[in-house]
Each structure stands twice: as structure tokens, then as C-alpha cells.
Amino acid sequence: MRLALFNEGRLGVVDGDDLVDVTEQLAGSPAPGPAGALHQYIETTAREGAARPALSGLPRVPLAEAVLEAPLPRPGKIIGAPVNYLDHKAEMEYTTSIADLGVFLKATSSVIGPGEDVLLPYSDKRTDQEGELGVVIGRTAHHVDAADALDHVFGYTCVLDITVRSGEDRSTRKSFDTFTPIGPWIVTADEIPDPGSLDLRCDVGGAIRQRTNTADLIFGVRELIAYTSSVMTLHPGDVIATGTPAGVGPLHHGDRIVLDIERVGRLEVGVDGTRAVPYEQRPGRRSP
Incomplete structure (x- = not known):
């Protein structure tokens, strides 16, 4: 998977020319802190194993129209x-x-x-x-x-x-x-x-x-x-x-x-x- 943060902290999977919004599916709760939703997913994966979302039916944003952000805005190190x-x-x-x-x-x-x-x-x-x-x-x-x-x-x-x-x-x-x-x-x-x-x-x-x-x-x-x-x-x-x-x-x-x-x-x-x-x-x- 190619995983990105976009549009004010949403978590997306790059799928062709689109970003599929998987924030709720992968980031879960509580709401991500300053480290971001992708960091939260990485930590969850370390504890519980990888979860690959089914992308069908989820919201999509054309990649060309999305505002990409640093995928890890505040890494641990x-x-x-x-x-x-x-x-x-x-x-x-x-x-x-x-x-x-x-x-x-x-x-x-x-x-x-x-x-x-x-x-x-x-x-x-x-x-x-x-x-x-x-x-x-x-x-x-x-x-x-x-x-x-x-x-x-x-x-x-x-x-x-x-x-x-x-x-x-x-x-x-x-x-x-x-x-x-x-x-x-x-x-x-x-x-x-x-x-x-x-x-x-x-x-x-x-x-x-x-x-x-x-x-x-x-x-x-x-x-x-x-x-x-x-x-x-x-x-x-x-x-x-x-x-x-x-x-x-x-x-x-x-x-x-x-x-x-x-x-x-x-x-x-x-x-x-x-x-x-x-x-x-x-x-x-x-x-x-």
C-alpha cells in the first residue's frame, strides 16, 4: 500500500489516480494526536498486526485535487x-x-x-x-x-x-x-x-x-x-x-x-x- 496524509490529517490509500479515505478504518479511535493518523496506524499494526482495508465503497478524492501532507508530521525520532x-x-x-x-x-x-x-x-x-x-x-x-x-x-x-x-x-x-x-x-x-x-x-x-x-x-x-x-x-x-x-x-x-x-x-x-x-x-x- 501507499499510505498518505491529506486534507488536514485524513489518512488515505493511493489507488490509481485516487486517494481512498481510510481514516476511520485504519486510524480508529481515539482521534490521532500531533503525530498523525498514519503514525497511529503504524503503532496499531505493531501491536495487533497489519490491517488492509477493503477499499470498495469508501470515499475517494482525486489525487490531483488532494493536498498532501507530511505522512509523519511528528516522528518519534x-x-x-x-x-x-x-x-x-x-x-x-x-x-x-x-x-x-x-x-x-x-x-x-x-x-x-x-x-x-x-x-x-x-x-x-x-x-x-x-x-x-x-x-x-x-x-x-x-x-x-x-x-x-x-x-x-x-x-x-x-x-x-x-x-x-x-x-x-x-x-x-x-x-x-x-x-x-x-x-x-x-x-x-x-x-x-x-x-x-x-x-x-x-x-x-x-x-x-x-x-x-x-x-x-x-x-x-x-x-x-x-x-x-x-x-x-x-x-x-x-x-x-x-x-x-x-x-x-x-x-x-x-x-x-x-x-x-x-x-x-x-x-x-x-x-x-x-x-x-x-x-x-x-x-x-x-x-x-
């Missing part, structure tokens, strides 16, 4: 995988990779959905796009073996890990509001039995920036889940951004970012620089 492609390691001239650095956390308040805008924070510091495959956890994972890791996956989505190249800590530079676009939906794991062979492409301003296949990940999805679950327990609804390939580059006001991942979907957002300020004017700066 967003976990990033730094330097997880060798070509990105080379382009950034890093001497280390994920094997040395481990993982990092992004603020859940940085999530936005399809069609929204990334807000550039600084007018004089480069802010880059990083297109990545996102893994959505479906079952609690604690010290999971790589051989069993995919059993803990609910599904996959597109993630943009936006990053400002400033002097702040990695988690800060990646946690500004709007810095984690997610969507347009989550594709359940049964539709992607092998996440290690997906083509990924990211365009900015109509030009190709990034093109890769997830086969080139240093830590693949299995290894990422195994390693991360040895550090922190993963819960249903957590999101792992698996890392970005070479081709990161500066964003400018008015750009459109399009991330397309084979069998997963196409995520498109804008870029707004009208509120950017000089780095030296950021709150909390101290004079030398």
Missing part, C-alpha cells in the same frame, strides 16, 4: 546517516564515513510535507539539498541482527536532509524548521522487498544534482538498522534517513527540489530565502 556513500565522502573530502561517525539525530520539528517550502536561515552561508531514502520503523528494534532487520520495517519514503554549511554542530545545522521534507507517502515494506537496489535522483531548478542506486550505500538498510538499534531502541514510526550520494549543492530562493526514488515516489518542495539573515546576526552570537 529522525535518525541521520552521515557520509554513507563513498562518492559523497570524496566530494566533501571527508576522511571518515558512517563507520567512524555513527548516526545523528534531527529535530522532529524540522518536518514539512510535499509542496511546502524549505526556509533558508542564513543569507551568507551555503544551504544544500541531500536526497535520501527514508526507512520507517514498524516494530520495536533493540540490538537487532542485520539478517532480521527488514522484519522491523513498516515502509519507505523520500526524505530531504537539508543542511546549512555553517560552524554549528551537525544536528543543529540539519534541524532548522523545514529542514526535513518527507513524503509524498509511505510505501509499505511488502511492496519493496529489496531496498538495496533502488534508483534515486534529485533535481534542483530543473537540473540533475544527484543520481545513484541504494546498492552503493556503505551501510545498507539492514546494516543501518542493526547498528542504530545497538545504540538506541527504535520504535514504530521512527524514521531513518539513509544518507546522501554525491551532488549536494547550494539552494537559492525560488528553487524547486524534486527527489524521485524508484518504487517509492516523487517528493517536490520549494525554497524560500526571503527570511534569511546574515550569519553574524543570528541570535545568541557573542562578539569576539
Whole structure:
């Protein structure tokens, strides 16, 4: 299934050119909180097993007329995988990779959905796009073996890990509001039995920036889940951004970012620089 949030928090199944509203069938009660109806369904599935709704007779909305939202507006955790492609390691001239650095956390308040805008924070510091495959956890994972890791996956989505190249800590530079676009939906794991062979492409301003296949990940999805679950327990609804390939580059006001991942979907957002300020004017700066 492809599961999406749309039209102010409704839960839908993508069926051809339509969204079938399954909010009552899958989200149940009580009413979903800030984490959203899809997060609630993922947690229910973890407890009670998957429920696939019969779509006949349910309300439909043409996909072209629906307002898609971030499928997980407030994940429990967003976990990033730094330097997880060798070509990105080379382009950034890093001497280390994920094997040395481990993982990092992004603020859940940085999530936005399809069609929204990334807000550039600084007018004089480069802010880059990083297109990545996102893994959505479906079952609690604690010290999971790589051989069993995919059993803990609910599904996959597109993630943009936006990053400002400033002097702040990695988690800060990646946690500004709007810095984690997610969507347009989550594709359940049964539709992607092998996440290690997906083509990924990211365009900015109509030009190709990034093109890769997830086969080139240093830590693949299995290894990422195994390693991360040895550090922190993963819960249903957590999101792992698996890392970005070479081709990161500066964003400018008015750009459109399009991330397309084979069998997963196409995520498109804008870029707004009208509120950017000089780095030296950021709150909390101290004079030398």
C-alpha cells in the first residue's frame, strides 16, 4: 500500500489516480494526536498486526485535487546517516564515513510535507539539498541482527536532509524548521522487498544534482538498522534517513527540489530565502 496524509490529517490509500479515505478504518479511535493518523496506524499494526482495508465503497478524492501532507508530521525520532556513500565522502573530502561517525539525530520539528517550502536561515552561508531514502520503523528494534532487520520495517519514503554549511554542530545545522521534507507517502515494506537496489535522483531548478542506486550505500538498510538499534531502541514510526550520494549543492530562493526514488515516489518542495539573515546576526552570537 501507499499510505498518505491529506486534507488536514485524513489518512488515505493511493489507488490509481485516487486517494481512498481510510481514516476511520485504519486510524480508529481515539482521534490521532500531533503525530498523525498514519503514525497511529503504524503503532496499531505493531501491536495487533497489519490491517488492509477493503477499499470498495469508501470515499475517494482525486489525487490531483488532494493536498498532501507530511505522512509523519511528528516522528518519534529522525535518525541521520552521515557520509554513507563513498562518492559523497570524496566530494566533501571527508576522511571518515558512517563507520567512524555513527548516526545523528534531527529535530522532529524540522518536518514539512510535499509542496511546502524549505526556509533558508542564513543569507551568507551555503544551504544544500541531500536526497535520501527514508526507512520507517514498524516494530520495536533493540540490538537487532542485520539478517532480521527488514522484519522491523513498516515502509519507505523520500526524505530531504537539508543542511546549512555553517560552524554549528551537525544536528543543529540539519534541524532548522523545514529542514526535513518527507513524503509524498509511505510505501509499505511488502511492496519493496529489496531496498538495496533502488534508483534515486534529485533535481534542483530543473537540473540533475544527484543520481545513484541504494546498492552503493556503505551501510545498507539492514546494516543501518542493526547498528542504530545497538545504540538506541527504535520504535514504530521512527524514521531513518539513509544518507546522501554525491551532488549536494547550494539552494537559492525560488528553487524547486524534486527527489524521485524508484518504487517509492516523487517528493517536490520549494525554497524560500526571503527570511534569511546574515550569519553574524543570528541570535545568541557573542562578539569576539
